[in-house]
Amino acid sequence: MNPAPPGPVLVMGAGAVGCWIGGCLAASGVPVTFVGRARVLGALREHGLTLTDLDGGVRSVAAGSLALAPAPPAGSAPALVLLCVKSGATAEAAAELAAALPAGTLLVSMQNGISNAALARSHAPRLTVLPGMVQYNVVELGPGRYHRATFGILAATEHPALQAWQPLFAAAGVPLELHRELAPLQWGKLLLNLNNPVNALSGLPLRAQLLDRDYRACMAALIAEALAALHAAGIRPARLTPLPPAALPAALRLPTPVFRLLATRLLRIDAKARTSMANDLMQGRTTEIDALCGEVVRLARDHGVAAPVNERISELVRAWPKDPRPRGGAELRTALGLA
């Protein structure tokens, strides 16, 4: 039997990550309220939730047993809030939570980037806001259908109230690691996410883009700049791949036949998979570029080093709505000022 939860969970931002983590918890008996937009809530109301993963696991939650809300219900008292909106929606979501929930409510940001928890805290100072991290990729396959497409764990900053949740997350199949310092893990993940703008600007599926040496040279340059900024700041990014972070740029620059042999695990991805930034660009939505390359540029600036490649690619992503044109590998290299 699963341990009793300390109280209900509220997912703020029912999308890929929110439906996956919240759905796994709900499927294992934790009471979860999903706060989201009409499109997703309508799909959940009609189809319920089906959760699949690359290990072949399938779980489901019937539509009738899902608690759905268009905004954080006033007067509710969740024991845990999972903040799962994209970075551009953090401030507004945090302000809504601050207005609806009791002081001291525990909120964990499950978002990418480095500064979302701090931003949420500044808009919800009465709540207890902690940084978290989702190492794996989750995709929406169809209405109410979410799929964990890669391996990895969830992580958050240590807090006594979170320890009680660990057995529940483990029982739900979404193990949660607690770390005294989350920054090394967040930066380790961010380094890998620096491929997101390259993939988005390529217009190609992820696998095809990673098999192009010119695109990999762009990713290598973005990572090399980030590593220099991290070194200057005294931050050691965590190793989230078989290779240590410092070895990534050289590995990415290898000729494609050699890279293909080295990166068999990395390349074990659905041939159609794209990054969420690619989908955001295609659908004209705000991207998370500022939470990725923007963080590198700020860290570099704060520590007296430069990050011109991260600056340039940020400009290209921001210019996409006016110039929505996929760039070939060699063209992107040139646009980023790489030899």
Ligand SMILES: NC(=O)c1ccc[n+]([C@@H]2O[C@H](COP(=O)([O-])OP(=O)(O)OC[C@H]3O[C@@H](n4cnc5c(N)ncnc54)[C@H](OP(=O)(O)O)[C@@H]3O)[C@@H](O)[C@H]2O)c1
């Ligand atoms: N997907 C992944 O594989 C993955 C993996 C690791 C980390 N992450 C990170 O997790 C975060 C969420 O990503 P995601 O892919 O799950 O995004 P997503 O699918 O876009 O889900 C977020 C959902 O929250 C909704 N939302 C935004 N503000 C809201 C509000 N105030 N009230 C209710 N709903 C609101 C969004 O609606 P609108 O579209 O209308 O704003 C969207 O439906 C991001 O920081 C991402 O980088 C994602």
